[in-house]
Amino acid sequence: MTEKTNPKPEETKIGVYVCYCGGNISDVVDVEKVAEKMREHPNVTIARTDMSMCSDAGQSIVENDIKELGLNRVVIGACAPSLHEHTFRGTVARGGLNPYFFHHVGLREQDSWVHSNNPGGATEKAIRLMYAGIAKANLLKPLDMIKLKAERHALVIGGGVAGLRAAYDIAGRGINVTLIEKTPFLGGRMAQLETVFPTGNNAREDLHSLINEVRTHPLITIHTLSELVNIRGYIGNYDVQIRSQSRGVSGDNAEAALAACTQEVPDDFNYGLTKRKVVYRAYEGCFPSTPAVDWEHYDGKPIEIDGQKVIFENKKKTFDLRIGAIVIATGFQPYEPPRGDYGYDELPEVVTLPQFIRHMGLRDGNVGELTWKGHPVRDIAAIHCVGSRHLAGVHEPQPDGILNNYCSRVCCTATLHQVNELLDEYPNINVYDFYEDIRTYGLEHESYYTEASKKMVRFLRFHGDQRPEVVAAPEGDTHPVLVKGKDYLTNGLEVEVPVDLVILAVGMVPRPVDDLVDMMKIPKGDDRFLLEVHPKLRPVETPVPGIVLAGTAQSPMNIQESCNAASAAAAKVAVLLAAGQVELDPYVANVDLDKCEGTGACIEVCEYEDAIVLETMTVEGKEVQRAVVTPANCSGCGNCVSACPHHAIDVQGWEVAHYEAMVDAITMEVEI
Amino acid sequence: MNETTTTKEPKILILATLSGGYAGADYVGQQHLNYSTNTSILPVRCPSMFSTEFYIKAFEKGIDGIIVMYSGTDSPFKGGPERTAVMVDQTYKKMGELGINIKRLKLAAICTVCKKPFLKQVNEMNETLNEIGFVQDELADQGKDK
């Protein structure tokens, strides 16, 4: 029932709508004036304004006008096309028009919001842009979405809690999942925790309930020690290449190799507090349980196993998969302070919170007294916001030039949770908590704060631009380190707190994923975390169709929030792949065979395999060569458009003629 | 239509990629930063589609400055940025032949959150145009020379 005929420009009947956007546009742009000017245009049948065009009521107006006034083109000036172009295409289709007989003009982000200092100029610009939109609308042709088979198979990158959650939920919808994890073991950062808030459950027990569900699910395939190395294709049909490293040991000799190995390196699972062998398990009970060789550190020397000298060999292999959608769950790493900051890496009594959690986990039972490097711990200072909430002009940017000006969300509750557990076990320890704001925001988080207060944790409040300092105590002092700062709970009093241990509540930074960013062309935000399209409209989607985000790769999150984001990502994957078919925009190259002379210039500049080829065909009894496009392979970049000496190629929906008409409209002098 | 009585401003056309400059312009808007209103931003998939002829025609129609805000190395299109650079280079040559100041055409990589580079490009183009004047005066002068 959509109209397929293409009226000539002079026959177009255009409906023009200018949105107030609830004041966002109309506070600056004289929207009524814009509509008035539109009415002067010969092709405009009706021009209206509305408080909110995207509302059901606003959309109904357009639908009715199409039906009642016989409109055959619609131009709407509103917010950015990225937000509502899709919405309005649906509106136009419900009105009975081909959805591509619609053009969206952005009057908010590119006009009212950037010209609030010049309302007259903004109004004039709106008129100009709307006229340009009408000029394009006049030339629009009906288009149909390209329907493609979608592979019902998702790739999840990252085997931490978010990746596991996403994999399980996608498989739950009947879709195949391949889960790849870079390290030899699943579990990610959550495995390095001991108990988790708000339940107090053991982190690894919780994690293993999920790992067991994932590893026994018939639709999920797990590859550890595996990375994505190449990707091509498009939503529904990504061809990915994965490279796997071998574990180096196998079931037969694994235990013996583990026992025989003598080369030791700092144990990254314990954040360097201990050492481990280069043949290792991340932790007892990890999955897979088979040990693996740490290829990065293995010195290549033979190890004697059962009387035989064995040299481990990393047999890398790559394999290809056809994938419909991809979940990025690459997670975070704890912020590591530069050497000397708060005494970190210089004073042995300064640790990060993740290190302290490992220290607590490593103790051999309850020995009645907490010790650190052999010394009893009587007084502890915790310092919040280390690596978070940095201020421009006060704090140095990171080596990559980026200022960590964001809040890392989990550190306040995590710190107080840890402090409370510590005090349950060692009620005689004194804890001094240096904070700027305590952000125990979750439903059950505030109770950690009140409990800590009840347990006589001494809170000291600093100002963000005057953070505490950690220095070595003078020789012969009662305690090894001093924390110095101003306490604004007591009128900025200078304090000097002698302690045995300093815990730095470090923030989160994303795991470096520049390789994925480059390969997939997905954006990072100002804070280097991966960036969603819109925090409310499309909160887990990237601008690349079929690639979604899960967990702390996107921003700091706690476990609950990571799992919710992962499940949300799974829901988006299910929406894309459940039907086994995806629809793509029809923006691909189109050859006008009447103009094509078979020069092949287009093929020379095309970088996509089999997107455009020369085929032999018969024209007026003669065999000739003509360019032919395979839409599924064409990216619609337009390289061929400028290459064709006969102007025989255009990208559908984005024709050169559209731009020429828009330039005509823009250069027209408008009187307002 | 009649000319307005207000002082005539140079016209800047910005061809901005959906994956780069156009999203960057939206980001500038979300940050509520200000720039001049003589700018018309048109979304493009990849500016590699524009031939020299297109740019020259635009100048002849009265566009005083064109900024091509492409996605550079962030482009989702293989070979698109390279092809764009080739076309812009060819256009510079043609502009030289026609006596159009090549400063009127600028190719800049703008990312989706490049607010400062976006503003810098717009401001610089305005400064350039204030210095070198309207394209139609330039073309008229060329006509006289011949």
Add this chain to the structure above:
Amino acid sequence: MDENKLKADALVVGGGIAGMQSALDLADQGYQVILVEKEPSIGGKMIMLSKVFPTLDCASCITTPKMSAVANNKNIRILSYSEIQSIQKNGSGFIANVLKKPRFVVEETCTGCRLCEYACPVDIPNPFDLNIGAIRAVRVPFSTAVPQIAVLDMDNCILCGKCARACPVDSIDFLQTEKEVEIEVDTLIIATGFETTPIDAKKEYGNGKLHNVIDGLIMERLLAPTGPYARVIRPGDGKEPESIAYVQCAGSRDETLGVPYCSRICCMYAIKQAMLIAGSLPMADITIYYMDIRTFGKGYEQFYQNAQAMGIEFVKGKVAKISEDENQNPVVRVELIDENSQIIERTHDMIVLSVGMIPKYNPSQVYGVNVDEFGFVKSPTPNLSSTKTNQPGIFATGASTGPMDIVDSINSASAAASSAASYLESVRNGK
């Protein structure tokens, strides 16, 4: 089809942002969804808001398209102005009994033309504007309401018949009665949302009786372009305020009110409103009295830093008492923690209480789900699967599970849809 018996894959209870998102994510996977909403329109609390943090998008720009997408989705059926009466187990699924309240307007024929509204002589306080503005006894609930169908408030109707005469499609039905609808579904999502803590709860803050003390939600309506005055004025005398103060944690982190938890959204909405007021009343002084600023989400801390740069005054202090002077100006008694904890009194033109969140509805009786001491639905697995309840097949999302901002609600809603879809598949495959 028998309109009193409906069948679908999933039932979503609550048409706010969370319920809408859950419904859309299920419907877009091909499942049939029924969305039940108690009010005459879907949209929930979000549709009442002015602009939303941290992007400062207008709230309707995000909400109305979702409302429209729900209304236009062929797999979703909306039952508005309807309430769940009871839920029975039915194998692995459920049978819900729903009461459809009388609108006194025939839904099938009403076009939303509003002629009844223009004809109605009875003005009543507008519930959409939290009773500050006025609206007619029969009206389309608000301009962007979905469905666009009128509703008649029988409690205030004088039965003059003007609306019936004005209606061009003869849709006014004074004799309409409530209807019972039985819905058979396989899974169910609770998205019943929140209420703000009552403004009159705290004696020290004037029990809601002070003239120029309002709560954050009313300020949203004052700031909204669709609001009653379309500008910020004092409710007491209509004067434009020159000095506005926010009192944070007014209804949260307060054992005496039975709300010991943090409500998560109040810091950000106060900062956002302060920025919006600074835009519309550039000369006004704006102060935020706070204990801890909790701007923890993506982009939130930067938002806070921007507000500080704009000149909004943040004062760490505990507001002990609010009273008013002879000109009805509110006076705060505040302990300035950064200034040696001295206690001072400051007079403002207007005070906004940053009220917190409490559950709108306690579903434990009807649904048999476990709730916490406050009435929020409690998950047995709060970390790994926060939308699960103790009842297999029943999921809970958004603010029904705890205070949550819009971004977190939307993710929670999609997560609930994901869990519900997995449940549907597992019962169908006989697992």
